[in-house]
Amino acid sequence: xxxxxxxxxxxxxxxxxxxxxxxxxxxxxxxxxxxxxxxxxxxxxxxxxxxxxxxxxxxxxxxxxxxxxxxxxxxxxxxxxxxxxxxxxxxxxxxxxxxxxxxxxxxxxxxxxxxxxxxxxxxxxxxxxxxxxxxxxxxxxxxxxxxxxxxxxxxxxxxxxxxxxxxxxxxxxxxxxxxxxxxxxxxxxxxxxxxxxxxxxxxxxxxxxxxxxxxxxxxxxxxxxxxxxxxxxxxxxxxxxxxxxxxxxxxxxxxxxxxxxxxxxxxxxxxxxxxxxxxxxxxxxxxxxxxxxxxxxxxxxxxxxxxxxxxxxxxxxxxxxxxxxxxxxxxxxxxxxxxxxxxxxxxxxxxxxxxxxxxxxxx
Numbered sequence: 001x002x003x004x005x006x007x008x009x010x011x012x013x014x015x016x017x018x019x020x021x022x023x024x025x026x027x028x029x030x031x032x033x034x035x036x037x038x039x040x041x042x043x044x045x046x047x048x049x050x051x052x053x054x055x056x057x058x059x060x061x062x063x064x065x066x067x068x069x070x071x072x073x074x075x076x077x078x079x080x081x082x083x084x085x086x087x088x089x090x091x092x093x094x095x096x097x098x099x100x101x102x103x104x105x106x107x108x109x110x111x112x113x114x115x116x117x118x119x120x121x122x123x124x125x126x127x128x129x130x131x132x133x134x135x136x137x138x139x140x141x142x143x144x145x146x147x148x149x150x151x152x153x154x155x156x157x158x159x160x161x162x163x164x165x166x167x168x169x170x171x172x173x174x175x176x177x178x179x180x181x182x183x184x185x186x187x188x189x190x191x192x193x194x195x196x197x198x199x200x201x202x203x204x205x206x207x208x209x210x211x212x213x214x215x216x217x218x219x220x221x222x223x224x225x226x227x228x229x230x231x232x233x234x235x236x237x238x239x240x241x242x243x244x245x246x247x248x249x250x251x252x253x254x255x256x257x258x259x260x261x262x263x264x265x266x267x268x269x270x271x272x273x274x275x276x277x278x279x280x281x282x283x284x285x286x287x288x289x290x291x292x293x294x295x296x297x298x299x300x301x302x303x304x305x306x307x308x309x310x311x312x313x314x315x316x317x318x319x320x321x322x323x324x325x326x327x328x329x330x331x332x333x334x335x336x337x338x339x340x341x342x343x344x345x346x347x348x349x350x351x352x353x354x355x356x357x358x359x360x361x362x363x
Contacts, residue, residue: 006036010346013354017344020323024330026358030343032192039186039349043079044108048072054101056091080187082111090119090142099134110179112164113187118145118179127155147179161242168194168222175216176245181238182215186347193357194222196343197294197317200359201226203340204315207291212262212306216242219294219319221250229254231288235261256283262297262306269309291315301325307332316360321347323354330358337362 004012010033017029048057048070055072059065074088086109094100103125110118121135127148136157139146145162148155164175164183168191177183184190201209201223214220214232216239224230232255234240240259247255259277260268267273269285278285292315295302299322302310307329310316316337320326330339337360345355 004350006033006349009350013346014344017323017354017356020327021330021342024327024334024339026339026342028342029356030196030341032189032196032343032345034186034189034346034349036349037077038079038081038084039188040079040083041111041113041187042109042183042185043076043083044106045073045076046106047104049104054091054095054104056087056107079109080111080113082115082117083109086117086119086142086144093138093142094121097134097138099130100138108179110162110177110183112162112177114163114165116145116162116164118147118160118162120147120149120179123148123150126150127153131155132157166191166194168198171222171225173221173250174246175218175221176242176249177216178238178242181236181242184218184347189345189347189355190218193319193345193347193355194219196345196357197319198222198226200317200341201292203359204292208288209292209294210288210290210313211294212265213296213298214243214257215239215296217246217255217257219296220255221246221252223294224252224255227254227292229256229288231256231258231283231285231290233258233260233262233265235259235264256281258283262295263303266305266309292317295319296321297325299325301329304332311336314362317357318360319355319357321353321355323356326356326358330360333360 014031045056048055058071059069063069075084103123104121105124106122108120127150132155135146135148139157145159146157147160161176161178164177165172197219206228208229209223209227211220211232214234220232243257258281268275268278290313293310293313294317296319310333339358340361341359343357347355
């Protein structure tokens with residue numbers, strides 16, 4: 001989507017959603033916009049070496065890296081300003097330090113609205129003490145975190161995470177975000193998503209919440225303010241570790257966290273299997289009076305068994321990164337539910353990707 005204005009690409013996405021969901025009896029779709037530039041909190045670039053110099057490099061998707069198709073850059077307008085302004089400074093500093101430049105293959109950035117930045121330097125060589133001392137000096141000089149990686153090696157100089165602070169209505173929530181873990185790439189739009197989900201939850205008026213695919217607790221923390229108790233599930237160990245820290249650090253005491261996939265939780269909830277992971281966390285499913293289920297699944301959508309589980313709930317809040325699989329899932333869910341609210345979150349401006357959300361209520 002190049003050569004058009006931000007508003008035009010936004011209108012095109014809205015029209016696409018309206019056409020796609022024309023058979024789903026949607027109410028008017030709420031539209032949540034993004035900054036037109038400097039919105040990505042994550043970015044990664046290959047490093048292109050030519051003689052004694054190096055530069056950030058990008059290549060067309062699906063094409064093998066070569067001198068014929070390399071696009072050398074020093075900054076990146078899509079990246080958040082914390083990343084964009086750091087890129088040329090970091091590159092010049094690396095260029096001047098042979099121990100950091102040699103065999104450097106890739107650079108990854110993770111930034112936050114709170115001003116915390118982590119840079120991962122990935123190499124085709126073993127990292128030694130000379131590298132670590134130089135990288136630590138550079139991290140101090142630039143006031144950032146630096147992490148080193150090579151095959152079979154991870155060198156953490158100080159920490160391998162950043163701290164983010166997101167505002168939802170009038171409350172600030174603090175999140176630990178690990179290098180390599182999943183986080184929402186557009187923090188400004190993420191705040192809009194959290195606000196929308198909380199507004200929906202306020203309309204539901206209490207009960208207990210089940211959340212599947214909770215990640216690091218991104219939605220879990222603000223939603224916990226609207227429910228009596230919350231049971232959240234996530235299968236990734238890295239995300240579970242971050243979620244535990246986030247729950248404790250934000251002093252929230254009504255969330256229980258289980259390391260289960262959505263499919264495993266469905267088996268536990270329906271009595272097909274028992275899981276020691278529930279018992280070890282002292283989680284008894286009979287203690288919950290669920291009024292609502294919240295889901296933010298991967299692009300493939302929700303499996304058939306979990307869809308059947310969702311049909312048991314009076315309220316379903318579904319945030320989707322793929323409108324096509326959301327539409328497919330709605331063909332099942334609309335058998336007993338109707339769409340009360342719908343939203344579009346422009347998390348990836350000037351790309352075809354669309355984030356959307358729906359609130360389904362049992363008829």
